[in-house]
Amino acid sequence: MGYNLGGLFLAAMAYLLLLFLVAHAGERRWLPRRLIRHPLVHALALGVYATTWSYYGSVGFAADSGLTYITIYLGVTLAFALTPVLMLPLMRITRRHQLTSVADLFAFRFDSRLAGVLVTLMLLAGSLPYLALQIRAVAESTRVLSGEGNPQSIAVVFCIIVSVFAIIFGVRHVTPRERHDGLVAAIAFESVVKLAALLAIAWIALQLGFGGPSGLDRWLDDHPQQLRAFYAGAGGPTWAGLTFLAFAAAFLLPRQFHMLFAENPQESSLKTACWAFPMFLLLLAMAIPPIMWAGVALDVGLPDDYTLLGIAALTDSSLMVIVAYLGGISAASAMIIVSTLALSSMCLNHLLLPAMHLAGQSDFYLMLRWARRMLIAVIIAAGFLFYLTLARTEGLVSWGLISFLAMAQLLPGVLAVLYWPGATRQGFIAGLLTGGAIWGIAGLLPALTAVGPIQIVGVDLAVAASADHFGQLAFWSVTANGLMTLAVSIFTRQGVREGETAAACREISTRVPSGTLQAQSPYQFVEQLSPVTGEPAARAEIGKALEDLGLAWGENRPDRLHQLRDQIQRNLSGMMGPVLARDIVDECLQLDADSRAAVAQNVRIIEERLERARGDFRGIAAELDNLRRYHRQILEDLPMGVVALTPAGRIARWNPAMHTLTGVSAGKVLGRAMAELPAPWDNLLAEFIAADSDHAYKRRLDLPGGIRWMNLHRAQIGDAEGDLRADSLVLIEDVTELQRLENELTHSERLASIGRLAAGVAHEIGNPVTGIDCLAQELREQRPDEQRLEQILAQTRRISHIVQTLVSYAHAGEHRPHAEPRPTRLQAIAEEAEHLVRLNPGARSMRFSHELDEALEVMGEHQRLVQVFVNLYSNAVDACGGEGAITTTAKAQRDGIQIRISDTGPGVPASIRDKVLEPFFTTKTPGEGTGLGLALAHNIIEEFGGRLKLNNRRGRGAGAEVVIRLPYPQTLEQQANG
Template identity: 70%
Template sequence: MTFSLGGLFVAAIAYLSLLFLIAHASERGWIPEAVIRHPAVYVLSLGVYATTWSYYGSVGFAANAGITYATIYIGVTLAFALTPVLLMPLLRLTRRHQLTSIADLFAFRFDSRAAGILVTLMLLTGSLPYLALQIRAVSESTQVLSGESPPHLVAVVFCVMVTGFATIFGARHVTPREKHSGLVAAIAFESLVKLAALLLVAWLAVELAFGGPAGLGDWLVDNPDRLEAFQAGAASPEWTGLIFLAFAAAFLLPRQFHMLFTENLQDQGMRTASWGFPLFLLLLAMAIPPLMWAGQAMGLSTPADYTVLGVAGESGSAAVVLFTYLGGISAASAMIIVSTLALSSMCLNHLVLPVMRITGRQDLYRTLRWTRRALIAAVIAAGYLFYLSLERTEGLVSWGLISFLAMAQLIPGVLAVLYWPGATRQGFVSGLLAGGTIWGVAALLPALSTMGPIRIIGLDLSVAQSPAHFGALAFWSVATNALVFTAVSLLTRQAPRESEAASACREVSTRIPAGSVIAESPAQMVDQLAPVTGLPAARAEIAKGLEDLDLAWTENRPDRLQQLREQVRRNLSGMMGPVLARDIVDECLRLDADSRSAVAQNVRMIEERLERARGGFQGIAAELDALRRYHRQILEDLPLGVVAVTPAGRIARWNPAMDQMTGISAGRALGRSMIELPEPWGELLSGFIGEDESHAYKRPVVLAGGTRWMSLHKAMIGAPGGTPNGDRLLLLEDVTDVQRLENELAHSERLASIGRLAAGVAHEIGNPITGIACLAQELREDRADDHARQILEQTERISHIVQTLVDYAHAGRGEASTRPEPTALQPVVEEAERLVRLNPRSRGIVFIPRLPGDAAVMADHQRLVQVLVNVYSNAVDACDPGGEITTVARLQRDGVSLRILDTGHGIPSGIRDKVMEPFFTTKTPGHGTGLGLALAQNIISNYGGSLRIQPRRGRSGGTEVMIRLPRAQITDREVEPVHG
C-alpha cells in the first residue's frame, strides 16, 4: 500500500499539531492537575527512551543478532532495579542543588568548568548522530510508504515543527523549579501512541502471517532454523557489554536524565517508575519477535528496519498504516525535543554563558530564555546537517550503540559522585579523555568515514561497526577510563572547594562557612547582586530564596542570611550552571573573612548540616558525632531554659524548655539579638547579661496569663583556642510554683493569726453580748416592746457572725457549727434586704425578688442571711443610684439555684479569679476587709452547695452571683428535705 507524499505530510503536521494542543491544554490547566501529576504520566514520559531504534530498528537488530536485541531492554531494567541506590540518590542531589543536566552534575561535584565543558562536548558529539538518526528514520519511513526518493522537504518541515514545539513548551521557564507540565504530558502521550501502534501491528502480524498464535507455533516447528538462529544470540559473549551500554543509557542519555530528574515532580513518580518503566519496555520487547518472524514468513520487500511499516501495509487498512507511521513520528519527535532541551541547557551553561557578557542593564531572564531557544534551533539544525552527511553509512542500531557507548564513558564519574569522595577533577577529566578518545577513534570515526576501512597500528577498526563487537569496545574504553581516572585521582589532591562539593554530594558537608555575609539584610543583597543580574532579576532571585527558606524581608540574622546566600546560589545554578552561579555569588554576595565571628554566628547552620549527615560518618568520626548528639540531647531534655549567646550578642542555642517558658520557638529566636525578642523576654535577658552579678533570684515577669517568677544564672564559655571572648551561657529556672507556695504559706500564717485573734475577740465579746441579750429578754418580758425583740435578734446575729469567724479560722474552710435544716428562701431574702437597707447607700437601689413561694433549701436561716447580706452589700456598692438588684430562684430536681443580678459596673476580668480569695478587696482601707465573699463561699460549701460569680449575660455591665443549694420540700405544716 502506497500513500501520496502530500497525504503523509498532512498527517505528520496534524499529529504534531495535536501534540501542541495537548501541551497547551496542560499548561493552561484544562487537563486536571491530578492527571498531569499522576505517576503513570511520569512513567510514560520516560518512554522517550524508546526512539526509532526501538520502534523500527529493534526488528532489524533481532533479525541480525537474534535474542541479543533484548540486551537493550535488560540493561535499562537493571538500572531501574537499582533505584534506591542509584536513581534516588541522583534525584535528591540534583533537586537539592538544582542541577539540570549531567554536565551540571559533574561541574558541581568536581568544581570544574573544564569538566562541564568536556562532558557537554562529548554528549553533544555523541547525540548529534542519534538526532540525525531520528530525522533519517522519519525520512526513510516516508519513502517506504510513498515509494518516492528521500523527501528532504519532509525532513525540513519535521525539524521546523519539533523546533517550534521545543522552544515554545520546553524553554518556557528558565529555572528548574518551574516544571514543563505541557512537555511531560505530550511526551507521555507520544509514548502511549508508539506502544499502542507497535502492539497493534504485532497482533496484526501474527494474524496475517500465521492466522493466530497457534499458527506462529506451528510455523516455528516447521522452520526450526528460524528459532535456532534467534536463540543463537543467547550464547554471544558480548551480552555483558551490551547490557552495560543500555544500563548507562538508561539514565545518562541527555533525554533520559532530563525526564528522570529535571522534570520530576515528586519522589513517588520515581518509585513507581522503578517497576512501571521496565513493564513498559517489556511490552515493547515482546512485540519484536512476532514482527520479525511475520516479516520473514510474509517475504516482505521492505528493509528489516522497517518491517513494522511493511506489516501494516499488508493489513490493507490505511488507518492502520497511518497510525503505524505516526508511531514512528512519535518516537522520533519525542527524542529530538527532549534531547535538544537537555543539550541546549548544557551548551548554555558550559559553552555560551562563560564567554557571554551579561550586564546589569539586561533582562537576565529574557536573555537566558531566548539564548536557550536559539541553541535549541541550532542543535536541531546541526542534527539535520549531520543527517544530510550520513547518507546510509550505518543502520539504525549501529548509530544507537555509538551514542550509548559515549554515555557509558560517564559511568566511572557517576559512581565517584555518589560513592567516592576522594576522586579529583584531574582524575575525572583524564579518564574521560582516555575513554572518549577510544570511543571517537574506534566507534565514531569509522562510522563517519566514507574512505573504506580505517587501520591504526595495523588494527582494522571497521569491525567495531558490527553490533556484536560493541560489547568488547565498551569494556575496553570504560575500563581504560576507570583505570586512568583512579590512578590520576590517587596521585592528585582535591582543592578545598572540590572537597566541600564532594561532601555535599554525599550529604555529609560539615564545613564551617568561611565567613559571615557582609550584607545585613535581603535588601542589601539585592543591591549587591543587581550590577550583574540586573535589578529585577536580583529582586526576584532574593524573593525566591526567602520564600524557599520561609524568611521575611526583615530578616537580619547572620546565619539565616548565610543560608539565603546559599539558596540564591542553588537557584542561579538551575539557570546558569553551578560554576557560573558560584562565581556570581562569590563576587557579589561577599563574605567577611572574620572566621571567629563566622564560627560563632553560624553554629545553627553547622548543627543542621551535622543533622543531615547522620549516618554518613564512620570510625572515630561516627563515635564523636554520637557523643555530640548525646551531649546535645542532655541540653534538649534539661528542664531548665538554656540560652547560648555569641560575643556579637546573637542567640546560638535555644532549647525546648525555653520554647515552653517563653512561647518563642527556636526558629524565631536563633540568630537574633536578645533585644529583638518579644517583651518581656528581650529586656529581661539583655538586661541580665549586662549585669555584673552571675545570679538573679525570683525576678517577676508579667505575662498575659499572670505574673511568673524567674531565677537567672550565667557563665562564660571559652572560645576555640582558649581565648576568653567566647559565648555566654544563660540558664533560666521558672520558680513560680515555689513563689506561690511561699506566698500561700505566709497567707496561712496570717490566717492562723487571724484565727487566734478571732478566738480572743469571741471570748471578750461573748460576755457583753450575753449580758445585752439577758437585759433585752427581761425588757421584752416586762414591756413586750418590739424594739427589745429586735435588739435580741441582732445580738443573736452578732453571736452567729462571731461563731462563723471562729469556725473559719479554726479549720481554714471550717465545719458548720449548726446543722442544716429546711429553710424557706423568701423570709431569708426579705430579712437580708431589710438589713442591707440600713445602709444609707442602699436607699436609692431597687430590690426585685422573684421567688416561688415554695422555694426552700437545706441550710441554716441565719447563716444564709449572712451570705445574702454580703452579696447584697457588694452589689449595692457596685450600683449607681437607681440601680436594680434582682433575686431569682429556680427550682430544680434536687436543688435550688439562686441568682442575684445587679446593674453595677461589673468585675474587671483581671481580678475575677481573685475576688473569692480571703483579704482580697478593691475597696479603700477602712471600707472592706476582703473576707465577706470568702466567708460566704465557706458557708455555702459547708451545706453542700456552690457559689459562683460571673459577668451578667446579655449586658455590657453588671454581675451575676449564682448560688446553688440542696432543695427542701415545703408542705402545709412543715418543710422536708428533697432527695434526688
Template identity: 55%
Template sequence: MTLDLGVISAAVVGYLLLLFLIAYVTDRQWLPAWLTRNPVVYVLSLGVYATTWSYYGSVGFAQDQGLNFLTIYLGVTLAFVLTPVLLMPILRLTRTYQLTSVADLFAFRFNSQWAGVLVTLLMLAGVLPYIALQIRAVAESTQVLTPESSPHVLAFWFMVLVTVFTMIFGARHVSPREHHAGLVAAIAFESLMKLVALLLVAGVAVWQAFGGIGGMHAWLADNPDQLEALYAPAREGPWTSLLVLTFAAAFLLPRQFHMLFAENQNPRDLNLASWAFPLFLLALTLVIPPILWAATVLQPGTPADYHVLGLSLASGSPALALLAYLGGISAASAMIVVSTLAISAMTLNHLVLPLAGPQPHRDLYGALRWARRVVMVTVIAAGYGFYLILEPTAGLVGWGLISFLAMAQLLPGIVGLLFWPRATSHGFIAGLLGGACVWVFTVLLPPVTGDSTMLWMGLPSADGDQPAVYQSATFWSLAINSVLFVIVSLLSRPDEREREAAAVCRDLNPTLPVGDLRARSPQQFVKRLASVMGKSAARKEVEKAVRERGLHWDETRPSHLHGLRAQIERNISGMMGPVLARMIVDEQLQMDTRSRTALAQNVRLIEDRLETSRTRLRGLAAELDRLRRYHRQIIEDLPLGVCAVAQGGRLVRWNPAIAELTRIPMSDVIGRRLDELPDPWGPLLASFLSSDASHWHRQEIQTNDHARWYSLHKAAIDDPSSSNRSTDTVLLVEDLTEVSVLEQELAHSERLASIGRLAAGVAHEIGNPVTGISCLAQELRDEDTDEERTNAIAEEVLNQAQRINNIVQSLVRYAHGGVGSQRPPEPVDLRQTVEEAMRLTTLSRRARFVRFDNELPEGVTISGEPQQLVQVFVNLFSNAADACADRDDEGAIRISLEHYGDGWINVHVRDNGGGIPDDVLDHVLEPFVTTKRPGYGTGLGLPLVYNIVREHGGEVLVDSNTTGTCITLRLRPDIPLAGQNPAVADGQSRS
C-alpha cells in the first residue's frame, strides 16, 4: 500500500499550520494560563531530544546493536538524575546572568570571546549534520510512503516550510532570553504526537504479528535467538562511550540547552522534569523491541530505520500510516526549529556582532531581529547543503553520533566550569581544540569527503565496525581534551574576571564593587550607553533594568547604581552575549578608579550574601560567622537608634530601633546620604555629623504635630588595618521623650507645690494693697477733697492695683511654666530673672525676714527658657531661706557673678545658713535627698535645678560648710542651648 503525494503534502502543510495555530493562540494568551504554563508542557517540550534518530533510527540501531540502543535514553536519564548538582546550577547561572546558549555559558565563565567563538564553531559543525539528518529522514520517509517521489524536492520544500515557521516564532523577540511560550507549546504538542504515534504503531504491529502481548511472549519463547541477538551486542558493545555521548547530549545539544534553561520559567519545573522526562523517554524506549520483533514476523520490506512506517503500511490503514509519518515530521521539525533558534543566537552573538561591532542604530532592536532572521535562513540552508554532501550510506544513528561526539567535547569544560575554579580560558581553549581535531579527522571528515578509509592515531577505519570507531574516537578525543585542559590551566593563571566568574559558578559570591561609577544616575546611564546602542535602545534597556530592580529615576545610591549596572549588563548579555555586553558596559559605565569607597559601604551586601549563601562554613570560618552574627544581633536588638555613616556621608547601617524612631525603613535608607533623608531627620543628622560636638542633648523634633525629644551621640570608627585616618562615623539616637515629659510633670508639680507654700505670703502681700485701696476709697467717699487731692488718691489706687497685678502675674507665669511650655530659646536677662525669683520667694513667710543682695550687673544674658530659669532661682532661694530660718540674727542671701574663663561665667548663690552635712553633700543633687524635716521638703528642688541647668548647657557645683552654702551655676552667656543647632532651632520656632 502506498499513499498519494498530494495527500501527504496536504497533511504536512495542515499539520504545520496546526502547530502554527497552537503557537499563535498561546502567544496571544487565548488559552488559560493553567494550561500553557503547566509544568507538564515544559516537560513535554524537552521531548525535542527525540528526533528522527530516536523516532525512526532506534529500531535500526536495536537491530544492529541490540540493547545498546538503550544508551540513547540511559545517558539522558543519568544527566537528569544529577539535576541538583549539574542541571540546577547551570539553570541558576543562566537565569541570573541571562545566558542564552552554551557559548554564552563558557564565554561568561572564562571571560573570553575566543571561548565563545570556538564553542559556536563547534556547535555549528556538530549541529549541521544533525539538521541534515532530519531533512534526510523526512525525504526518505516520504519515499517509503510514495516511492515515485523525488527526495531532494521533498527535502527542499520541507526546509522552506520549517524556515518560515522558525522565522515567525523564533525571531519575534529581540533577545533569545525572552520566553517563546507559543513555541514551547507547539514543541510540547509535537512531543505528545511522537509518543502517541509510536504507541499506536507498536500496539497495532504487535496485534497483527502476535495477536497480543501474550502471543509475543510465546513467540520469543519459541525463538530464543531473537533475545540472544538483542543481548549479544550489549555484552561487547561500547556501552561506556555511548553513555558518555548521550549524557553530554542531554543538556549540551543547542536544542536541549535552549529548552532546558532558556525557556524555563520556573526552577521548580526542572525538579519535576528530573523524573518526569526520564519517564517520557522510558515510554519511547519500551516500544522499540516490540516494533523490531513485529517487523521480523511481518517483513514490511522497508529498511530497519523505517520499520515504523513499514508496519503502519502493512496494517492496511492509511490513517495509521499518515499518523506515523506525521510523528516523524514532528520529530524533524521540532529539532530543526529549536536548534536553529539556539544556534542562530550563538552565531549572532559570538561571530557576527563581534566582527561588526556595536553600532548606534535608530532601531537597534529591528536590526538585531533581521540579523537573526538572516542567520536562521543561513543555518537551515547550510544544513540542507550538508544533506546534499553527506553520503546516505550510514544509518540515522551514525549521523546523530557525529553531533553527539561534538557536544561531548564540552564535558571537560563543564566540569571545570562547575567544580574547578583553577580552570583557565587558555586551558579550556587548548583542550577544546585538541578534542575537536580528533573529532574532525575521525568522525566528521570521512562521511563528508567520502573517504571512509581515513586512519588517524591508529583508530579503526570508518568503514569497519562503526561502534568501535565511535568508542575509540570518544576515548581519544576526551582524553586529549582533558589532558590539555588540565595541563594548560595549571601552567596559566586566571585573571581577576575569571576568578570572579569561577566564584559565581561555584555558588560563591563575586568580589564586591569598590569605587563609584562614572554614571551617577539612570539618566547618565542612558546618555553613556546611547553612544553605542542608540538613544532609543539605551533608554529602553535602562528603563527595563530600573523597573526590574525596583528603583526610581532619581536614584543616586552607589550600591543601587552598581546593581543597576549589573542588571543592564545581564539584559544586554541576553541580547548580544556576555562578552560583548561586558565590553559595552565596562567601556561606558566603568568605575571611577580615583574614587575609593570604604568597605563599610558593602557591609549590608556582605551580610545579605552570607545570610543567603548556600556554602556551609566550617572550622574557624564558622566560628567567625557566629561571632559576626552575635555582634550584629547586639546592634539589631539595641534599644538605641544606631546608624553608621561611611566615607562620603552615605549610610551603611540603620538598625530597627532607629527605623522605628524615624518611621523610615532600612530599605529606603541604606546607601543614601544623610541630607537625602526626609525632614526633620535629614537636616538634623547632617548638621550633627558636620558639627564639632560629640553630643547633642535633648533635641526637640516635631513629628505628626507632636513634640519629641532626642539626644544624639557620635563616635569615629577607626580601621586598625588601614594607615589612613578613618572618616566612618557611628551615630546614636536616644529617645528622651518619656523622660522629658516626666521631668516636666515633676517640675510642674514642684512649681505648684511652691505656689502652695507661698499662699500665706501671697495673702499677706495682696492684703496690704487691698487695705490701702479700701482706705483711699473711704476717704474719697466720706471727705470732700479738691481735684488735686482726688487725682493723687486715684494715682495711689492705680499703684496699689498694679502691685496686686504684678504679684498675680508673677504667680501665673510661674505656674504656667510646666508641661508643654518648652519653647525655643530666647535671650534671658539674668538680673531681671533673679529679681522676679526674689519677688516670688519673698511671698513666703520664711523668706520675708531674709535679706537679698542681688549683685548681678545689668545686661548679662544667656539663651534659654525664662520660666525654667526663674524656677532655678526660686528653688535655690527657697532652700537658702530655709537654711537661714534657724539663725538668731538676720539671714542673708547674696547673688554674685564672676568670669570663669573661655567665655564661661559663674553665678554664685550664697547663704549664711547652717550648711549641709558632709554625709549628705555628695548626694544632694540626687532625687529625694533632703535635710529638711518630713513634710517640709521633697528633695526634688536641687535635682530639678541640676536638670534645667544641664539642659541650658551648664553645670551645678555645691560647696558647703558650717558658715553657709554656695551653689554655683556655670553658664555660657549669649549662646544657644548646648548642642542646639541654630538652623534647627529656627526651624522649630517656625513650626
C-alpha cells in the first residue's frame, strides 16, 4: 500500500514507549492504587486472551467458516459462567498453596516432578507456535502496509522491545506470587487500545462499504448468499468442538492462568470478570461481521486476515491506518509479554532449578531474577525462530487452534484436581502422554511439515487443517486422554503425600505433623535453610512467613512452628515450584521420629482443619464431627476453667472460663509451656501438677483485681494402652464469693459472740458497781459535806449507764421478735448513739452536732434506730479519720420526717455509690469491717416504712451525707386504723 516502513516503525516504537510509561506509572504509584486494583481493570487485563487471532484472524475465520468464528468467544463465556464451580475453586487452591502456573498446579496435586515437567513441555510446545503467530502478524501487517518484501527487521526489533518490557516489568519481584501492578495496568491499557481500534474500523467499514447500518441491511438483502454462507457454519460437531477448545483455553492458556490467578488481587475481581470479560469479548465479536462484509463489498484485495488494514487504508487517513496498525501491535505485544512471563516461571521451576545444584547462594534472589530474565529472552527468541519456519499458507486461526488443542489436553487433569480425589499421578501422566501424542501427530506435525493427507480414526491430517479437522481432533484427543487417565487411575494407588495433596486441593487437609521439629524457634529455621538459599534469603523468607501467619520471631509453640514450616514451603513454592519447595523443606527443616505427644501438640491445627472441612463431611464422618463438636462445646461452656496439658507440659486446651479468670485469651497461650503463663498462674499450675494430690482447695491468688481463691482438680487422660494424648486435664473453680461469704459469716458470728460477752461482762460489772454506789451513799450520809463522795457517785452512775447501754445494744442484735414501732424521741436516739460511738478511742476527737428539736418524734423501735445511727456515725468517723465533724439535722415535711447526717470526710466515690448498700461490700481492709453496717441500716429504715439514700454534699468542706426519711407517728397510726 506504499506506507513508509520507517513511519510504521516509529509509530510502533512510540506506542511501545507509551506502554512503558503506563507500566512505569503503575509501578511508581503515580496511578491511584484503587484504580489499578479495581475489578474492572483486572477484567480488562484478561483481554490478553484477544491476540492477533481475534484482531486480524477472526475476519479470515468468519470469511472461511461463517458464524463458527463466534465459538472462540462462546467457549470463554461458558467458562466464565461456571466461575463458582471452576474459576473460584482454582483461585482458592492457587492462592492458598502459592501456585503461580498451570504446571505448579498439577505438580502440586499429583506430587510429581514429572507431571510438572510434562505440563511445562506441553504448554511450551503449544505456546511457541502461538508466539510465532504474533510475531508473524506484526511482520505481515507491516509488509501489507509498507509493501516491503521482507519485514523481518521490524520483527526483530519488536521482539527485542517486548523482551525488555517483560524483563523490566515482569521480573521486578522475586516471586510471581507478588502482583505486578504496572504490568496489569499496561495490559488493561492494551485491551482498551485494541478494542477501540477494532470498533473504530468496524464503524468506518459500515460507512465506507454501506453508508451506515441501514445500508448493510440493504446490501445483505441484495446478496443473500452472504448470509447463507455466514450461517452455514452454525451448529454441528465442529461448533461444539471449537467451543470446547475455547472453553479450555479460557483459563489454561499460560497467559490466561497468569492473569486470572497470579495477578488477581481478590475474589471480588473474579466475580466481576465473570460478566465484564464476556462483555468485552462480545464487543470484539460484534465488530467482525461488518468488517468482513465491507471487505467483500469494497474488494480491498488483501488476504482476509488483514481486511481491516485494507479498510483503514481506503480512508486515505494516515492516522486511521496507524490506529489499525497499532491495534495489531497491541494485541501481539500483550500476548507475548504475559505468555513469556508465565512460561519462564514454569521453565524455571520445573526444568531449570531441579537440574541446578542449590547450595548456599550468595544472593539467591538475584540468581532467580537473572534466571527468569534469561528464560524470557530465550523463549521469545525461540518464538522468533519458530516464526521463521512457519509456512505462510497457514492462517492465523489454524495456529491459534493448534495451541488451544494443546491446552485442552489438561482438562481431564483439572477435573481431577477439583472433583476427583482418587485420580493418581500415573493416570494423569498416562492420559497427558496419550492426548499429547495425538495432538502432536494430528495437529502440530501436519502444520510443520508437508505431510500429505493421513486418515486416523476418521480424522484427516491435512496440511491446511480446517475448523472441522480441529473439532474432530479435540473430541478424539481429549476423549482418549480422559479414558486413559480413568483406566490407569483405577488400577494404581496414590502415595501418602499424593493423597494429602489431593485432600488439600479440596481444602480437606488430613496431614497432621507426626513428629517433632528439630528447630525450636524461627531463628533455627534460618540456620537450617541457609545452606540452600543463603542466610539473607532464608531470613527474608522466614520473616515473610511469620508476617503471613501473624507470628513473632520469638514464637516457640510447636503447633505454630509446624504451621510456620508449612507456610515457608508455600512461599518457596511460589518461587521454585511446589515439588522442589517440598523437597527443600523436608531436607532442611527436618522432623524427628514420631512423637506420642504429636497429636496433643497439634490439637489446634487439627481443629482448624476440621472447621474448614465441616461442609465436606458426609454420613458417619459428619456424625462423628458433630459428636466431637458436642463434647468440645461441653468443655467450652463449663462455668469453671479447663486447661489440658500435653506430656511436655504445653497447653492444649484453654476454655473461655479460663479467659475470664485470667484475662488471657486462648490464642495467646495454646501451645505454650506452663512457665510462659503470666504470674501467678504459672506457679499455681506448676505446683499443682507437681503435687501428689489430684485436688487442691482454696488456693489464694493475689491478682490485680484483688485476692481470689481457687479450687483445682486434676484428671489423667489416656487410651486403653496408656498412650496419653494430653497428660493432664485441670479444672479450676473460682470459689472467691463462697470464701468471702464464709469469712463474713465467721466475722458476724464473732461479733455476736462479742455482744453476748459484753452483756455478761456488763452483768458482772454491775454488782461491784452497785456495791461501790451503796458504800458511797452510806459515806455521804455520814459526811454530807464531802465533795469527793459526790464525784464517786457520779462516776458510778456513769458506769451504770454505759453498762445498760451496752446490754441494750447487745440485745438489739439478737434474733428475737421485734417490738411494735412506737413514737420515739429522735434527740435521745442521736445522743445515745453518739455516746456509744465515743467509746471508740478513734472517735473522741470528733465533733458531734445535733440540731434537733427535743419534741421531734419518729415512729420506730428505740434500740434498732440507735443501731442505725451507730452504724452511720461509725462510718462517718472512719471516713473522717477521727478528725472532723458530724452534723445531724431533722425537719418535718409533708410526707414525713427528713433526717440528714453529714460529715466532713472525702465523700463516696461515684464508682461505688450504687454498691455501698449491698451486703458485704466494703472498702476497708480485711478485719476492719464486714460490709454489713449500711446494709442493715437500710433494711431497718425500710422496715419502718422509710427510705435511706447516700449522697455527696456540695460546696466547701463537702463530704458524705445520708438522708433518712421516716413517717410521722400519726401517719403510721392512721395506716393501722385504715
